[in-house]
Each structure stands twice: as structure tokens, then as C-alpha cells.
Amino acid sequence: MRRSFFWKIYLSYAALVVVSATVIGALVLGNLREGALRELRANLANNVRLIAAMEGANPEHLWSPQLPRHLEEVARDTGLHLLLAFANGRPIAAAPAGYVPDAGTDLLAQPEFAAARRREFGEHTRSLAPGGPPFLLIAMPILHEYEIIGYVRAGLPLTTLADRQDALRHRVLAGASLNALLALGLGFLVARHVTRPLARISEVCRRLASGRLDQRIRLRRQDEIGVVADTIDRMADEVQRRVAAETRERQRLAALLAVMADGVVAVSARETVAYLNGVAARLLGLDPERPIGRPVDAVLPTGPVRDAYVEARTTGRRVRREVRLPGTGQDHILHLDATSLRDHDGGPFGVLIVLHDLTEIRRLEEVRRTFSANVSHELKTPLTAIGALIDALLEDEGMHAGTQRRFLRKIRDQNERLVRLVHDLLIISRLESEESVLALEPVDLAATVRECGHTFAEIAAQKRLTYQVDVPDQPLLIRGNTEAVSLIVNNLLHNAINHTPEGGSVTLTLAVEHDVARVDVIDTGVGIPPEHQERIFERFYRVDPSRARSAGGAGLGLSIVKHLAQVLSARLDLESEVGHGTRFTVRFPLPRSDGTDDAKE
Numbered sequence: 001m002r003r004s005f006f007w008k009i010y011l012s013y014a015a016l017v018v019v020s021a022t023v024i025g026a027l028v029l030g031n032l033r034e035g036a037l038r039e040l041r042a043n044l045a046n047n048v049r050l051i052a053a054m055e056g057a058n059p060e061h062l063w064s065p066q067l068p069r070h071l072e073e074v075a076r077d078t079g080l081h082l083l084l085a086f087a088n089g090r091p092i093a094a095a096p097a098g099y100v101p102d103a104g105t106d107l108l109a110q111p112e113f114a115a116a117r118r119r120e121f122g123e124h125t126r127s128l129a130p131g132g133p134p135f136l137l138i139a140m141p142i143l144h145e146y147e148i149i150g151y152v153r154a155g156l157p158l159t160t161l162a163d164r165q166d167a168l169r170h171r172v173l174a175g176a177s178l179n180a181l182l183a184l185g186l187g188f189l190v191a192r193h194v195t196r197p198l199a200r201i202s203e204v205c206r207r208l209a210s211g212r213l214d215q216r217i218r219l220r221r222q223d224e225i226g227v228v229a230d231t232i233d234r235m236a237d238e239v240q241r242r243v244a245a246e247t248r249e250r251q252r253l254a255a256l257l258a259v260m261a262d263g264v265v266a267v268s269a270r271e272t273v274a275y276l277n278g279v280a281a282r283l284l285g286l287d288p289e290r291p292i293g294r295p296v297d298a299v300l301p302t303g304p305v306r307d308a309y310v311e312a313r314t315t316g317r318r319v320r321r322e323v324r325l326p327g328t329g330q331d332h333i334l335h336l337d338a339t340s341l342r343d344h345d346g347g348p349f350g351v352l353i354v355l356h357d358l359t360e361i362r363r364l365e366e367v368r369r370t371f372s373a374n375v376s377h378e379l380k381t382p383l384t385a386i387g388a389l390i391d392a393l394l395e396d397e398g399m400h401a402g403t404q405r406r407f408l409r410k411i412r413d414q415n416e417r418l419v420r421l422v423h424d425l426l427i428i429s430r431l432e433s434e435e436s437v438l439a440l441e442p443v444d445l446a447a448t449v450r451e452c453g454h455t456f457a458e459i460a461a462q463k464r465l466t467y468q469v470d471v472p473d474q475p476l477l478i479r480g481n482t483e484a485v486s487l488i489v490n491n492l493l494h495n496a497i498n499h500t501p502e503g504g505s506v507t508l509t510l511a512v513e514h515d516v517a518r519v520d521v522i523d524t525g526v527g528i529p530p531e532h533q534e535r536i537f538e539r540f541y542r543v544d545p546s547r548a549r550s551a552g553g554a555g556l557g558l559s560i561v562k563h564l565a566q567v568l569s570a571r572l573d574l575e576s577e578v579g580h581g582t583r584f585t586v587r588f589p590l591p592r593s594d595g596t597d598d599a600k601e
């Protein structure tokens with residue numbers, strides 16, 4: 001750009017200089033030539049007039065023998081070729097010597113003499129000898145008392161004029177060339193002075209256009225170019241400020257969208273993915289980086305989200321619905337909201353899709369539903385049994401006393417079962433209510449576990465089980481909650497005794513292992529099949545519902561154990577083999593020797 005602009009200016013300027021120098025030179029030369037010719041002619045005419053006047057005043061001189069010598073002297077002094085002739089055209093004398101015309105020449109027929117004969121000023125230009133130089137010839141009549149008594153002619157070879165002109169032309173050419181050279185040099189400097197800031201401006205503009213917004217021209221000139229440069233600099237300031245503000249705004253928005261709990265997908269009017277946050281990527285099973293900028297056809301080829309997108313885009317209406325997407329493990333249930341966006345002119349701007357994950361809400365709803373159903377079911381069974389037993393007692397007045405007692409015992413059993421169920425439900429509801437935070441305090445784990453062991457000794461003996469409690473005598477302090485620890489151990493012992501047939505054994509141990517206190521409840525009972533081992537911690541889950549019911553369990557014990565273990569930061573493990581027995585292990589964290597402990601407040 002710089003080259004071309006510089007050369008454009010400079011070459012046109014140079015052409016102007018050369019053309020004007022040439023034209024002016026030619027004019028000057030022409031004028032000089034004209035002027036020189038005029039001067040020569042005037043000079044010649046004066047000389048001729050002088051000679052004619054002198055000879056006319058003194059006509060005898062024409063016949064004087066001195067004439068040729070006088071003429072010779074005048075010719076030498078003036079550098080002219082002179083010729084005198086009588087009125088009849090006969091030459092009298094000529095100088096310099098040897099320039100006498102041939103004898104036969106009719107002088108009066110020659111144009112300059114013909115004019116002189118008519119008493120006019122005769123002038124002609126021609127060679128006096130074949131091959132000789134051209135002469136400017138001027139002839140005049142010599143008048144004596146108004147009579148033509150002769151003629152005088154003077155000639156000057158034009159070679160003299162040409163020589164003078166040559167010299168002049170050289171001078172003019174040299175002057176013009178010097179002038180042109182000076183003008184060209186000056187022009188070069190001026191063109192550079194003008195185009196250099198333009199080159200700087202164009203270079204900075206190019207960098208600004210390529211996104212380097214920190215570039216400035218900074219010319220500090222007072223002229224129009226300086227104003228242009230200043231204006232561009234100020235425009236760049238403004239653009240940079242706006243771009244920075246825009247970028248900040250976009251980053252803020254991106255940060256906001258990224259931390260949003262909802263999935264957000266923005267599709268541009270050109271049907272490419274303009275934005276997609278991490279939640280959306282997870283819900284749609286996409287890599288969060290890759291889809292951005294790619295066509296929506298490739299990112300979402302099929303499925304309910306795509307259908308909603310297409311519907312929103314083609315109808316321009318907002319599409320809201322609940323959809324189910326296959327996910328890893330379980331399906332995602334999403335509330336989908338697709339809005340077709342319009343810019344301020346009403347033209348399509350793209351589609352914004354917001355995905356609200358309902359999976360957890362729906363799962364909790366399901367849990368609550370089944371929980372209510374389970375609770376109702378668990379309550380209904382004993383209540384129905386109690387009702388039927390009371391009816392039987394009331395209807396049969398003469399019932400045998402033994403039978404009556406048997407019925408009453410059954411009513412008491414069912415009532416106990418109800419009490420236990422309600423007790424467990426209360427524990428669960430307490431654990432779930434957010435306000436209740438278990439108070440953590442120093443607990444003597446050894447004493448608590450030993451106490452639980454004693455509670456079940458009698459029941460185990462009734463069932464003819466080998467029952468063993470192996471707990472160290474000295475106290476073992478942990479941060480916890482006595483009631484929670486008791487609930488854990490009691491539930492595990494209750495299960496072990498319940499699921500171990502007569503003649504089996506149940507063992508309760510406490511030991512310190514590294515930085516944990518380890519409690520084991522071991523039985524030689526029926527065991528738990530591997531496929532159930534994961535699920536027995538769910539509420540109301542029982543491996544064999546019919547048998548468990550006969551043993552009186554509602555399936556809540558282990559879910560309470562699991563929940564409490566979590567609260568106490570204890571780890572719960574299970575090993576079991578069908579037909580051989582089961583071992584539940586709870587590892588309570590021990591306080592560190594430096595006084596702190598791992599148990600969370």
C-alpha cells in the first residue's frame with residue numbers, strides 16, 4: 001500500500017515536473033529563437049538603412065574607386081556580406097571579396113531586390129552559393145532626391161544565429177534539467193513526508209482489523225492527517241473499551257450458566273451449537289467441549305430434545321414438556337423448555353433449551369409413595385390380626401380359658417410388633433428431619449457394646465444359641481452418641497439371632513485396629529445371597545418377606561443402621577455366605593492422639 005500510494009503521488013508529480021519543464025523549455029527556446037532573429041533582422045536593416053542613406057546623400061561615392069575598399073572595411077567591421085548595385089541591377093561592389101554575384105545574374109529578379117525596386121523593404125532567406133549556408137538578405141533602394149540610383153543589400157549567414165541558438169539551447173536545457181532534478185528531489189521528500197504517516201495509519205488499521213486492539217497510531221500532528229490518526233486512535237480506544245466490557249459480560253454470563261443447576265443449550269440461527277454448559281453435556285451424554293460450534297444435526301441427531309428444538313424453531317412457539325433420556329445406569333427425567341429467540345427486528349436469533357433435571361425429585365416421590373404404601377401395609381397386617389383375634393374372643397363367650405390366653409398372647413405379640421414398627425418409623429423420621437443433628441459427645445464404646453451384648457443374652461439362650469460377647473474391660477472412647485451406637489449394635493444382634501437357627505452361634509466382638517474401633521457381629525445363620533446384599537440396606541427390604549414376617553421384621557433395621565453409621569462417620573461392611581453365616585463389621589474412627597478426631601460434628 002505504502003509503495004503504491006507513494007509512487008502514485010510521486011510519479012504523477014514527476015510526470016508533471018518533466019512535462020512542464022519540457023513545455024516551458026520549448027517555449028523559452030522558441031522565444032529565444034524568435035527574439036534573436038528579430039534582433040538580427042533589425043540590426044541588418046539598420047545597417048542597410050545607414051548605408052543607403054549615406055550613399056544616397058553622396059551619390060558620387062558610388063563611382064568612387066575607393067568604394068570597394070570602404071565596403072570591405074564596413075563588411076569586416078560588421079561581419080556582414082554587402083553588395084551595392086546600380087539602379088539597372090549591375091553590381092558595383094561586394095564584400096567580403098569574392099562574394100560578387102555571377103556576371104549573368106539578374107539581380108533585380110531576385111525577391112529582395114524586386115521588393116526594393118518597389119521601394120519596399122526587401123527581405124529573403126537563401127543560400128548565396130550552391131551548397132553554401134543560408135543567408136538572411138535585406139535589400140533597400142539608394143535614393144537621391146527620391147530617385148533610385150542604386151541598391152544596397154546586406155546578408156548575414158544564419159549559421160551565426162544557429163551557433164548562438166545552440167549555445168542558448170544548451171544553457172536552457174541545463175537550467176531546465178537542474179530545475180527538474182531539484183523539483184524531483186524536493187517532490188520525493190514531500191511525497192515521503194505525506195505518505196509515511198499514511199503508511200503508519202494503514203499498518204495500524206490493518207493490525208486493529210486483525211484483532212490487535214491495543215495498537216495506536218500516535219502521530220501528534222496538527223494537520224488533517226493528524227486529525228485522522230487521532231480519530232482512529234480514539235475509535236480504537238472506544239472499541240477496545242466496549243470489547244473488554246462485552247468480554248467481561250460474556251464471561252460473567254458463562255460463569256453463571258456454568259454453575260447453574262439446569263442444563264442450558266443455545267443453538268444459533270445458523271443451527272450450530274453456540275453454547276452448552278456442563279450440566280447439559282452430562283444430561284445429554286456429550287463431551288462438554290466438543291459440541292460448541294458444531295452443527296446441531298451432528299450433536300443432537302435424534303431424541304426428544306431434538307424434537308422439541310425443531311418444534312420451537314419451526315413454529316416459533318415455546319415448547320415445554322417432560323422427557324425421559326436414557327442415561328448411564330438410570331434414565332434422566334427432564335423438564336425441557338425450548339424457546340425460539342428473536343432479535344429486536346423479530347428475525348430468528350436461535351433457540352435456547354433449558355433442561356431441568358427432575359430425576360431425583362421423581363425418585364424421591366417414588367420413594368415416598370412406596371414408603372407410604374409399605375408403612376400402610378406393615379401397619380395393616382398386625383392390626384387386622386389383632387382385630388380378628390378380638391372378634392373371636394368377643395363372639396365365643398364360652399371359650400376355653402387356655403385358648404383365651406393363647407389369643408391374648410397373640411394380640412400382645414402383634415401389639416409389640418406394632419410398637420416396634422412405630423418406634424423404628426419414629427427413629428427414621430427423626431433421622432430424616434433436617435433440624436435433628438445428632439449431638440456428638442465422648443462415648444465409652446466398650447461399655448455401650450458390652451451393655452448391648454447383655455441385653456440379648458437371655459433371648460439367645462432361649463433360642464439355644466451359643467452366644468459370646470468379647471469386649472475389652474477398659475473403656476474405649478470415641479466421639480459419638482450412645483443411643484446411636486446402641487441402635488446399631490442392637491439391630492445387628494437382633495438380626496443375627498433372628499436369622500440363626502437353633503444350635504448356631506452368635507458372637508459380638510470389639511477390638512482396636514490401627515485408628516479405628518472395630519465392632520463385629522458374627523453369626524452362623526442362613527446367610528444372605530449375594531444378589532440381595534446390596535439391597536438389604538433399603539427400607540422395608542427383606543430377603544424372604546414371608547419368613548421375615550414370621551420373624552417379626554419390617555425390614556427397617558438395616559436402613560437405620562446404615563443411616564446412623566453415616567452420621568457417626570463409621571464404615572459398615574458385610575460378608576455373608578448362604579448356609580454358613582454372616583458378619584457385619586462397623587469401624588468407628590478413633591480420636592487422634594493429638595486431641596483432634598475424624599468424627600464430624
Ligand SMILES: Nc1ncnc2c1ncn2[C@@H]1O[C@H](COP(=O)(O)OP(=O)(O)OP(=O)(O)O)[C@@H](O)[C@H]1O
Binds near residue numbers: 499558582
Ligand atoms: N444376620 C443376618 N443373616 C441373614 N439375613 C439377614 C441378616 N441380617 C439381615 N438379614 C436380611 O436382611 C433383611 C433386612 O434386615 P433388616 O434388619 O433391615 O430388616 P428385618 O430384620 O427383616 O426387620 P426389622 O429389623 O425392621 O425388624 C432381613 O429381612 C433378612 O432377610
Ligand SMILES: [Mg+2]
Binds near residue numbers: 491495557558
Ligand atoms: Mg432387623
